[in-house]
Amino acid sequence: xxxxxxxxxxxxxxxxxxxxxxxxLTNEEISKKVDTSDEWISSRTGISQRRISGVSENVSExxxxxxxAAIEMAKWDIxxxxxxxxxxxxxxxxxxxxxxxxxxxxxxxxxxxxxxAACSGFLFAVITASQFLKAxxxxxxxxxxxxxxxxYVDWNDRKSCILFGDGAGAIAIEATNxxxxxxxxxxxxxxxxGSFLNLPSQNNQxxxxxxxxxxxxxxxxxxMNGQEVYKFAVREVPLIIANLFKKTNFNSExxxxxxxxxxxxxILDSVGDRLNFSSEKILSNLxxxxxxxxxxxxxxxxxxxxxxxxxxxxxxxxxxFGAGLSWxxxxxxxx
Ligand code: UT7
Numbered sequence: 001x002x003x004x005x006x007x008x009x010x011x012x013x014x015x016x017x018x019x020x021x022x023x024x025l026t027n028e029e030i031s032k033k034v035d036t037s038d039e040w041i042s043s044r045t046g047i048s049q050r051r052i053s054g055v056s057e058n059v060s061e062x063x064x065x066x067x068x069a070a071i072e073m074a075k076w077d078i079x080x081x082x083x084x085x086x087x088x089x090x091x092x093x094x095x096x097x098x099x100x101x102x103x104x105x106x107x108x109x110x111x112x113x114x115x116x117a118a119c120s121g122f123l124f125a126v127i128t129a130s131q132f133l134k135a136x137x138x139x140x141x142x143x144x145x146x147x148x149x150x151x152y153v154d155w156n157d158r159k160s161c162i163l164f165g166d167g168a169g170a171i172a173i174e175a176t177n178x179x180x181x182x183x184x185x186x187x188x189x190x191x192x193x194g195s196f197l198n199l200p201s202q203n204n205q206x207x208x209x210x211x212x213x214x215x216x217x218x219x220x221x222x223x224m225n226g227q228e229v230y231k232f233a234v235r236e237v238p239l240i241i242a243n244l245f246k247k248t249n250f251n252s253e254x255x256x257x258x259x260x261x262x263x264x265x266x267i268l269d270s271v272g273d274r275l276n277f278s279s280e281k282i283l284s285n286l287x288x289x290x291x292x293x294x295x296x297x298x299x300x301x302x303x304x305x306x307x308x309x310x311x312x313x314x315x316x317x318x319x320x321f322g323a324g325l326s327w328x329x330x331x332x333x334x335x
Contacts (some may be wrong), residue, residue, distance in 0.1 A: 010180025011130045013334055014076070015172035017069025018302035019062050020051040020165075020289060027162070034158040041162045046265025050165025050290035052150045058092035060100035062168035063146035066298070067101055070142060074172035078105055082138035084112035085129050087121030087145045087294040089199065089323070090152060094217075101144065110142075118197070119261045119322025120187075121145060121294035123330060126173070130182045133175035144170040145294035152199050154221035163264070164222070165290035169298025183315075183331035184248040186240055190325045196228040197323040229322070233267045237319050238274035240329045244317075245275075248331055252276045255331075256314040257304070261321055262286045262296035271319075283309075293322070310334050 026049045027038035041047055053062065063086055071078065084107060086098035091114055093100065098112035117124040122145030129141040146168035153161050199222050203215035237260065245251050252258075258277045260268050265286055272282040285300050292299060297320060304310040312335040321327035 009134050009136060010176050010178065010182065011133045011173050012176045012178070012181045013171055013332065014174050015070040015072070015074030016170065016298065016302040016305050017066045017071070017073060018167065018169040018299045019065035019069070020167040020299070021053045021057055021062070023052045023054055024049050025052050025165075030162055033155060034161060036158045036162060044266070045163060046284070046286045047162065047290045048287045051167055053148050053166040057148070059088050059090055059146045059148050059168070060092055060097040060104070062148070062166070063088070063097070063144040063170065064101045064104040066146065066168040066170040067105060067142050067144050069302075070170040070172045071105070076140060076172060078107050079109055081105075081107045081110040081140050081142055083129055083132055083141040084110045085125040085141065085143050086112070086114045087117065087125040087143070088114055088147055089116050089118050089121065089293060090148045117326045118324060119263065119291070119293050119296070120320035120324065120326040120328050122169070122297045123318060123320035123328045124187060124326070126171070127182070127185050127187060127328070127330060129173055133173060134180070136175070139175050141173045142170055143173060144168060145296075145298045147293035147295050149222065149293055152219060152222050157221070159226055160222055160224045163291045165292050167289055167292040167295040167299050169295050169302050171298055171301065179333070181333040181335065183250075183333060184244055185328065185330040186244050187328040188236070188240065188326065193228070193232065193325045194323070196225045196232065196325060198223045199323070230264065230267065232325060233263060233321050234270045236327050237267070237271045237321055240327060241271070241275055241317055241319055244329045244331060250315070250331060254315060255281070255317045257281055257283055257310060257316045259283045259297060259300060259316050259318040261319065262289070262300060263291050263322070305334070
């Protein structure tokens with residue numbers, strides 16, 4: 001599914017917010033648990049530390065705090081919000097965690113639902129929400145990316161446990177009859193390569209009665225072929241962004257910021273190189289938070305907006321990529 005908006009109705013971006021848990025887990029501390037080192041993790045990934053949710057925190061609690069901050073920045077009356085989409089792969093309720101955020105916010109007029117597309121989830125959710133707004137169905141939407149991967153990491157697997165952390169980010173999007181600030185987008189899925197990164201269900205078989213069996217629900221831990229995911233990212237992400245540039249008549253010189261899913265600093269640098277972005281334009285906060293899945297893009301976005309790096313009308317090329325495999329790109333004008 002892809003589209004470049006030529007309609008009269010567009011969207012504008014009104015606010016951002018984020019939240020990270022207080023607990024900090026450093027590389028030094030991880031190397032007490034598995035056979036690794038700060039030097040190995042920093043040089044191979046760019047990550048120094050990550051945040052870990054406490055036992056009383058969960059995806060909707062973190063998502064609520066991020067959404068609240070975004071709504072405050074937008075100066076919206078809570079009652080005027082029509083739509084809440086929560087991108088997450090680690091819901092605290094498999095029936096949906098977005099309704100819990102809706103209730104905490106008191107956003108009584110909003111329909112709220114979850115969307116799962118792993119690390120592409122936030123981008124896919126922004127594009128999904130924008131379609132409702134551009135179609136004229138709704139006026140105001142809050143899109144949240146919140147993930148608690150620490151609950152599903154195998155903390156004995158040094159090949160994956162070093163990468164992930166917890167957090168949430170959100171943005172407030174509004175329909176407008178003026179300039180469309182979602183300039184263009186592309187979304188892709190390749191289920192054939194899905195086995196490179198999974199968080200599969202793990203079922204126990206049992207009998208309900210003598211001749212009726214069933215599987216009880218549950219999940220395993222994250223299974224990742226790091227090298228294959230790395231190769232996928234450095235090949236597909238530059239291609240999808242270059243394609244979008246071609247369709248929208250943009251190039252790296254016309255773009256203020258490259259905002260990629262924060263997976264690995266080497267991926268960010270390689271994609272930036274291939275697209276001719278100077279390093280100052282590549283946004284990164286990986287060092288502090290690691291890979292927070294659906295939360296990385298809004299977490300980085302909010303940080304750059306609040307420290308006044310990203311300014312009104314700046315053009316951002318953004319791309320999410322990960323499990324599915326799924327990936328996508330969008331060109332956004334902030335404001
Ligand atoms: O949202 C998407 C999520 N996933 C990703 O973004 C993953 C993308 N992939 C990556 O970021 C990288 O592939 C990793 C950081 C996961 C791994 O880096 P790499 O440079 O691809 O390492 P490797 O898997 O090729 O392993 C090289 C060596 C191996 O040892 P041998 O076989 O050469 O003796 C590993 O056993 O490094 C070893 N190794 C480690 N050593 C110390 C793997 N993990 C560690 C570790 N500490 N944590």
